[in-house]
Amino acid sequence: MAKPQCSTAAHARHAFESFHGTTREGLVLQTRRNMLKAGVAGLAGLSLPDVLKSQAAAVEANQSSVTGKSVILLWMTGGPSQLDIWDMKPQRPLENRGPFNPISTAVPDIQICEHLPKQAAMMDKFSLIRSVDCRKSSHQPNMVMQTGSLEAAPRTNPKGDRWPSFGSAVAKYHGPNHPQMPPYVAFYKHPTHVGFGGYLGQQYDPFQGNDAAKLPIYDLVGKDSGKLTSAQVFQTNGSLSGGRMTERQSLMQQLDHIRAEIDHSGSMDAWDYYQQKAVDIVLGRRAQKAFDVKDEPVAIRQQYGDHLWCQQALLARRLVQSGVSFVTLDLSYHTASGTWDNHGDNIPPYGGISKGLKPLLPLFDHLITTLVTDLEDHGLLDDSLVVAMGEFGRTPNLGTQGSTDGRNHWPYVMSMCLAGGGMSHGQVIGATEPDGGQIASRPVTPADLGATIYKHMGIPLDTVYEDDRGRPQFLVQHNGQPVNELWG
Numbered sequence: 001m002a003k004p005q006c007s008t009a010a011h012a013r014h015a016f017e018s019f020h021g022t023t024r025e026g027l028v029l030q031t032r033r034n035m036l037k038a039g040v041a042g043l044a045g046l047s048l049p050d051v052l053k054s055q056a057a058a059v060e061a062n063q064s065s066v067t068g069k070s071v072i073l074l075w076m077t078g079g080p081s082q083l084d085i086w087d088m089k090p091q092r093p094l095e096n097r098g099p100f101n102p103i104s105t106a107v108p109d110i111q112i113c114e115h116l117p118k119q120a121a122m123m124d125k126f127s128l129i130r131s132v133d134c135r136k137s138s139h140q141p142n143m144v145m146q147t148g149s150l151e152a153a154p155r156t157n158p159k160g161d162r163w164p165s166f167g168s169a170v171a172k173y174h175g176p177n178h179p180q181m182p183p184y185v186a187f188y189k190h191p192t193h194v195g196f197g198g199y200l201g202q203q204y205d206p207f208q209g210n211d212a213a214k215l216p217i218y219d220l221v222g223k224d225s226g227k228l229t230s231a232q233v234f235q236t237n238g239s240l241s242g243g244r245m246t247e248r249q250s251l252m253q254q255l256d257h258i259r260a261e262i263d264h265s266g267s268m269d270a271w272d273y274y275q276q277k278a279v280d281i282v283l284g285r286r287a288q289k290a291f292d293v294k295d296e297p298v299a300i301r302q303q304y305g306d307h308l309w310c311q312q313a314l315l316a317r318r319l320v321q322s323g324v325s326f327v328t329l330d331l332s333y334h335t336a337s338g339t340w341d342n343h344g345d346n347i348p349p350y351g352g353i354s355k356g357l358k359p360l361l362p363l364f365d366h367l368i369t370t371l372v373t374d375l376e377d378h379g380l381l382d383d384s385l386v387v388a389m390g391e392f393g394r395t396p397n398l399g400t401q402g403s404t405d406g407r408n409h410w411p412y413v414m415s416m417c418l419a420g421g422g423m424s425h426g427q428v429i430g431a432t433e434p435d436g437g438q439i440a441s442r443p444v445t446p447a448d449l450g451a452t453i454y455k456h457m458g459i460p461l462d463t464v465y466e467d468d469r470g471r472p473q474f475l476v477q478h479n480g481q482p483v484n485e486l487w488g
Contacts, residue, residue, distance in 0.1 A: 067458040068177050069421075070320040070380075071170065073328045074313075074368060074388040075146070077193050078139060078338025081394035081407050082415035083436045084353050085113050085361070087130045095398050096435050099354050099405065107426045115361035118369040124426040125372055125419050127486060131430025131439045132414045134392040134446070139337045139409075142391045146195035146328075148450025149477040162468065165195020166453050167326040168204040169475055172197075173459045178323025180286045182207035185319055187215075187312045188330035193338065195328070199467045206328065208233075213291040213315055216308045221349040222333040224308070234288050290322035291315065304370055307363060313371045320375075320384050325457070331364070340390055344403020352406035353398065364388075372419045385421030385456050387449075390414065396437035413439050421456050424488030447480025455482040 081098070083089060088102040088111060102111035105123035112120055112128075119126060136153055137144035143152035147163040154160035164172075171183035186194045186206035197204035212233040217225045289295050293314055304310040309331055316327040332338040334349055342356040350356050368388060375381040393414035394407030401408070413432055419425060430442035451461055454476065461482075463475040 067174070068383050069174075069457050070177065070324065070384045071166070071326045071453055071457065072316045072320065072371070072384060072386045073146075073167070073326070074364075074386065075142070075193065075328055075330050075332075076338075076340045076364070076388060076390040077142065077189075077330055077332035078341030078350065079390045079392045079394060079409060079414070080340045081342060081353065081357060082130065082413065082432070083394065083396065083407075084357055085116070086128050086415040086417060087432055087436055088113060089434065089436050092435060096396055098398060100358075110426075110428055113361060115358060116365040118365045119417075122369055122372065125376075127418045127423065127425045127427050127429060128415060129418070129429045129444050129483070130413075130415045130432055131442050131444055132389070132393075132416055132449075133412075133439060133443045134414045135411045137391045137411055137446070139341065139391045140190070141192040142338075143195060144446050145389065145391050145449070147198075147477075148445075148447045148480060150446065151477075152198075161196070162198040163477075164198040164200040164204065164465070164475075166450060167195055167206055167328055168197040168200050169454070169459065169463075170326040170457055171204040172200050172465075173463055173475070174325050174457050176323050176325055177320075178286070181290065181319070181323035182287075183324065184326045184328075185209045185212075185324050186328040186330065187315070188328070189332045190330075190335040193330040193332060199473065200465060209291070209312070209315065209319075209327075212287070213293070215311055216306070218308050218333050220334045222339070231291065234291070286322060290318050290324075293318070300374065303374070305366065307367075309363065310367050310370065313367050314374075317371060317374050317378065317380070321378060321380060338390070342394065342406055343401050343408060344399075344406025346403050347401060347406065352403050354405050356406075368417075368419070375420060381420040382422040383420075385423070385453070386419040387416065387453070388418070389416035396435040410437065412437060418486065421486075423456075423486040425486075427485065429483060429485050444483055445478065445480060447476060447478040448483055449480075451476045451480040451482045452486065 083096070084098045084100050088100070089097045090102050091097075101114045103114045103117065103120050104111055105120040107123040110123055110128070112123070134145060136150045138153060138155050141154045141161060143154060143160055143163060143165075144150060146165045146167075148166065149163040151157055152160050152163035167184040167186065174183070176183040184204065184206045187209040188194045194206060196202075196206065210229050212231055214228045214231050217227045217229060219225060293301060293311060296314060296318065301314065304314045309329065312329045316329060319327050332340070339350065339360065340357070341350045342352055343350055345352040345355045368386070372381065372386060375384050375386070392409055392411040395410045398405050398407060400406045413436070430444060431440045432438060433440050454461055454463075459475070461476050464472045465475060467473050
């Protein structure tokens with residue numbers, strides 16, 4: 001397997017990095033200033049002052065139009081099998097159609113897998129796209145289908161990790177729906193499973209949700225360890241309380257007064273303002289409450305259940321309700337290619353279709369239907385677009401790499417589903433050939449998906465940004481067009 005192009009360290013910038021907390025200044029003396037800097041640095045998991053400043057600049061330039069819209073991406077890491085989930089071929093031989101049977105749904109003429117009975121009963125609230133063209137997409141890093149750019153393939157393109165993800169573009173050109181919330185949050189098992197800011201800058205990387213919430217810790221094969229994450233973002237070091245931290249920041253600002261006096265551009269004043277905004281987010285109750293599922297009524301927590309992915313889904317609803325614009329859930333236990341990479345029963349930890357995929361489907365069925373129902377119950381479904389997909393499909397025939405029932409990678413076509421967003425659902429868009437291996441009608445490209453998300457979010461489709469060489473790049477690549485059937 002190729003070495004991942006993205007690492008945790010590359011995205012480990014923090015909210016107070018501009019303090020240069022570990023850098024000695026002038027004579028090598030242990031000064032109070034340096035001690036203050038070291039004590040304050042590192043409290044948050046992303047560069048919030050830069051984010052806030054950039055968002056304000058975008059608003060000033062009329063580039064941002066906060067609409068209250070949001071996106072929740074359920075990333076089925078590894079590549080879910082279209083033939084065994086949403087595009088079944090019951091008339092085909094077993095080695096093609098697979099071991100599962102189709103069932104009828106609430107929408108006549110639409111059938112899906114028997115292991116998704118809850119989604120089948122709510123099919124009028126979902127749309128299926130069975131003709132997604134995922135050529136050039138690969139996994140770990142999973143960039144093409146999360147950026148809309150065919151060049152975003154780090155395994156073959158040295159700059160493949162520079163194309164901005166959908167979530168990062170939303171962070172820059174839409175911003176959060178509430179000023180005390182980060183715009184883009186991702187819960188991920190490994191950073192190569194989600195999209196980052198790329199050319200837009202690290203300030204538009206996702207806020208690591210796992211560092212902000214107490215969540216169960218699962219091992220690489222999906223076993224609950226019985227331990228919880230620490231929610232370290234909202235914890236201060238030792239005796240450094242919120243009040244003490246604010247006092248130290250105030251003192252540091254006083255010590256920097258002379259620098260502000262000679263900064264005729266006024267940027268120091270702005271830096272102070274955005275630094276304070278960052279402190280407000282880290283110490284503010286709104287963000288802390290949004291990431292705390294214990295604030296949720298017991299009945300709703302029980303509806304979701306205790307599984308890690310379901311707890312993250314509940315947090316996704318709480319986050320968009322509190323003002324986050326884009327949330328990605330990495331539905332994977334494994335840090336490598338992903339739990340949905342079902343090559344075969346003899347290839348742990350992924351398994352094949354019967355032993356690997358089958359246990360995932362009831363869990364996914366419960367997760368997505370509970371999330372959609374909960375969004376609707378809270379009056380959020382029309383503004384919140386739910387997208388469920390992976391990076392590609394699986395081979396038409398069973399049996400790969402020495403297995404009897406696995407399926408290999410298949411970048412020629414995949415299926416995906418959508419819900420919410422005020423769109424017209426209860427439909428199937430596109431079709432595949434009889435064996436499910438090639439697109440028969442209405443191809444939908446990664447760029448089309450990007451255009452659909454940006455249209456939903458109110459971001460102009462002709463938006464242009466600059467790459468690292470100052471060259472203009474279109475946010476929507478490859479002449480992408482929205483999937484307008486979704487708007488009826």
